[in-house]
Amino acid sequence: MTLDDTTLDDTTSVLSIEDVTTKTGKMGAPSDAGVHLQWRDVTYTVTRKASKKPIDASSDADTPNVEVKTILSHISGEAKGGSLLALMGPSGSGKTSLLNALAFRVPRGPGAEITGTVLADGRVVATPGQMARMSAYVEQEDALFALSTVRETLMFAAQLRLGPEVPLEEKKRAVELVIADLGLVAAADTCVGNEVIRGVSGGERKRVAIGMDLLHDPKLIFMDEPTSGLDAFQALNVMTTLKHLAREKGRTVVASVHQPRSSIYALVDQLVLLSGGRLMYAGDGGSRCSAHFASLGAPVPQDFNPADHFLDAISVDFRSPELEATTRARVETLYEGFAAARVERASGTATGTVTVASQGARAERDRATHARSQFWVPFKLLLFRTWREQTRDVATLTIKYAMNTFFCLLFGVVYLRMRRDQISIQDRTGILFFQAMNQAFGSAIGISKIIPQQLKVVSRERAARMYTPLPYFLSTFLVTLPLELAPGIIYGTVLYFMTALREGFSHYLVYIGVMLLENFAGIGLGMCLSASFNSVEMAPQLAPAFVILFLMFSGFFLNENNVPVFLIWLRELSFIRYAFQALCVNEFAGAEFTCDPSATATCIDGDEHLDRLKFDDVKIWENCLILFGMIVGFNALALAIIYYRQPKYLALGSKETTRDAGIEANAAKKAHDGRAGDGLAKR
Numbered sequence: 135m136t137l138d139d140t141t142l143d144d145t146t147s148v149l150s151i152e153d154v155t156t157k158t159g160k161m162g163a164p165s166d167a168g169v170h171l172q173w174r175d176v177t178y179t180v181t182r183k184a185s186k187k188p189i190d191a192s193s194d195a196d197t198p199n200v201e202v203k204t205i206l207s208h209i210s211g212e213a214k215g216g217s218l219l220a221l222m223g224p225s226g227s228g229k230t231s232l233l234n235a236l237a238f239r240v241p242r243g244p245g246a247e248i249t250g251t252v253l254a255d256g257r258v259v260a261t262p263g264q265m266a267r268m269s270a271y272v273e274q275e276d277a278l279f280a281l282s283t284v285r286e287t288l289m290f291a292a293q294l295r296l297g298p299e300v301p302l303e304e305k306k307r308a309v310e311l312v313i314a315d316l317g318l319v320a321a322a323d324t325c326v327g328n329e330v331i332r333g334v335s336g337g338e339r340k341r342v343a344i345g346m347d348l349l350h351d352p353k354l355i356f357m358d359e360p361t362s363g364l365d366a367f368q369a370l371n372v373m374t375t376l377k378h379l380a381r382e383k384g385r386t387v388v389a390s391v392h393q394p395r396s397s398i399y400a401l402v403d404q405l406v407l408l409s410g411g412r413l414m415y416a417g418d419g420g421s422r423c424s425a426h427f428a429s430l431g432a433p434v435p436q437d438f439n440p441a442d443h444f445l446d447a448i449s450v451d452f453r454s455p456e457l458e459a460t461t462r463a464r465v466e467t468l469y470e471g472f473a474a475a476r477v478e479r480a481s482g483t484a485t486g487t488v489t490v491a492s493q494g495a496r497a498e499r500d501r502a503t504h505a506r507s508q509f510w511v512p513f514k515l516l517l518f519r520t521w522r523e524q525t526r527d528v529a530t531l532t533i534k535y536a537m538n539t540f541f542c543l544l545f546g547v548v549y550l551r552m553r554r555d556q557i558s559i560q561d562r563t564g565i566l567f568f569q570a571m572n573q574a575f576g577s578a579i580g581i582s583k584i585i586p587q588q589l590k591v592v593s594r595e596r597a598a599r600m601y602t603p604l605p606y607f608l609s610t611f612l613v614t615l616p617l618e619l620a621p622g623i624i625y626g627t628v629l630y631f632m633t634a635l636r637e638g639f640s641h642y643l644v645y646i647g648v649m650l651l652e653n654f655a656g657i658g659l660g661m662c663l664s665a666s667f668n669s670v671e672m673a674p675q676l677a678p679a680f681v682i683l684f685l686m687f688s689g690f691f692l693n694e695n696n697v698p699v700f701l702i703w704l705r706e707l708s709f710i711r712y713a714f715q716a717l718c719v720n721e722f723a724g725a726e727f728t729c730d731p732s733a734t735a736t737c738i739d740g741d742e743h744l745d746r747l748k749f750d751d752v753k754i755w756e757n758c759l760i761l762f763g764m765i766v767g768f769n770a771l772a773l774a775i776i777y778y779r780q781p782k783y784l785a786l787g788s789k790e791t792t793r794d795a796g797i798e799a800n801a802a803k804k805a806h807d808g809r810a811g812d813g814l815a816k817r
Contacts (some may be wrong), residue, residue: 270347337368577656658768
């Protein structure tokens, strides 16, 4: 069997299930029986620099000091159409890695390489794009917007996944059907919720995540530990739902399962057991798997959960050297026993013909790609959802506006109706600096708390190819405008007239404009920090440090001429500096202050004060232009970071071998000599 790898690229389309059944007539499962998924010789390795180079006199001195870690070693198997297949194994066995490999979700990384072949209904799947179009992938963590209801969440996914050519009424019917199929009717109008906001239960939230990926009617579903974090009852409900989707709805479900209870194990049609990245068993579950382990001298004890027994049998015990040696020997015997059995089965099975996806479905693929690439549909949907999530978070908005009101009134009372004398020069400089500082902290830290939570959901939706980063970013920015503009104008106006800053409507407008520009520059900085880290907690922790760093070079604490040469670049990047300078020039340029010789030693006017601050050559319009440029620059940088950090996955290499000949030939010889059973019995 040979494959021409040059024909396999992201533009190659996989035939629909109907096309497979009509054109192949042999390897494709019926259209109502899910996708027949096969994988052959899947190997996943990571090459990295070794911590220490082994001492070997015979080795070449120029040999690279590297080590290769094998995550998956020559894994082959299949998931029959319309079945529920469970990937099981002890922690670190590679079950999630295998699931990601089959779903083409293995992240790109330095030294990572994955080889093998994945076939869907007899046709090679070569790229992540092909697999994404024909399947659904439900992650272990339920990344959902907390303040949207179940129906709103599913409707959002339906409007993007089903495309603009599907009438709205049909999308609504599809959503209601999914709600009914997943048993979410009672919770349809309840907020999804999260760890902080109360909403649906954990099991219901997991089913909502499943429902989002069912709306485009995938015949192949990948699930990463769907029972993780759920109690026994909720876990059983979720697995029962998956069994229903496989048996009644004709979908093939491949799920990694961690420590299933006996009632969950009874739902499994097929089973793949892994240990240390190696295949210990692949085939039917239930009595067939139990019989296989019994044939190797490891029968399931009476009244014992078979899943627990299998995991115990293929696990290595590291509590002592003796236990480790004994359990490793047992695992090796089970591994060799299954390898031998697989060789015997393969010797009597004719090799099927593998075909490469043709151009027959290119028009359908082009239509789907065009629908995904549209900008306006996802932009409108994202704009509405972002607005809904922001405005429904009443607690956050209340705290934010309450704190803004508090500081506004506090500053207003402390600096109430300042006089225009020599003493007020220092007071006016102080209130302007506090305003610039407060605006920077509020905007940068506030946005850095909100965006990371959204990006978790957005990353999952982008991995499913629902939209690109641009409509998300623009919708978020536009929603931020009214939520920041209106309060900024109100609080700025109240404070301006309470403190009796410089009279004149033009000076008032400049003050408000500069404050708003600084606000959005801070928001841009917060967006950059949010886009740079995966951790939700990291950006809010780093934002204050960046703001403080910029405060040091604002021109208030340190005179502009005293900044060290090697730190001038920090001064030039400080958006607080440009805002503070513009506010001071607006307040003091050409201003006169009364002078009482008996109360002060020297009398100065506004221009002399600016000269002392080294702000005498500052032009307001130039600083405003720089702030506007920073707004554009920060946001452009944030968008570029989001694009750069978008999910990137490895495609399976073209290495086409069906099995590790050396290992399995050795296993076959041992089986022929009768060592496998005898070895385990003696131990």
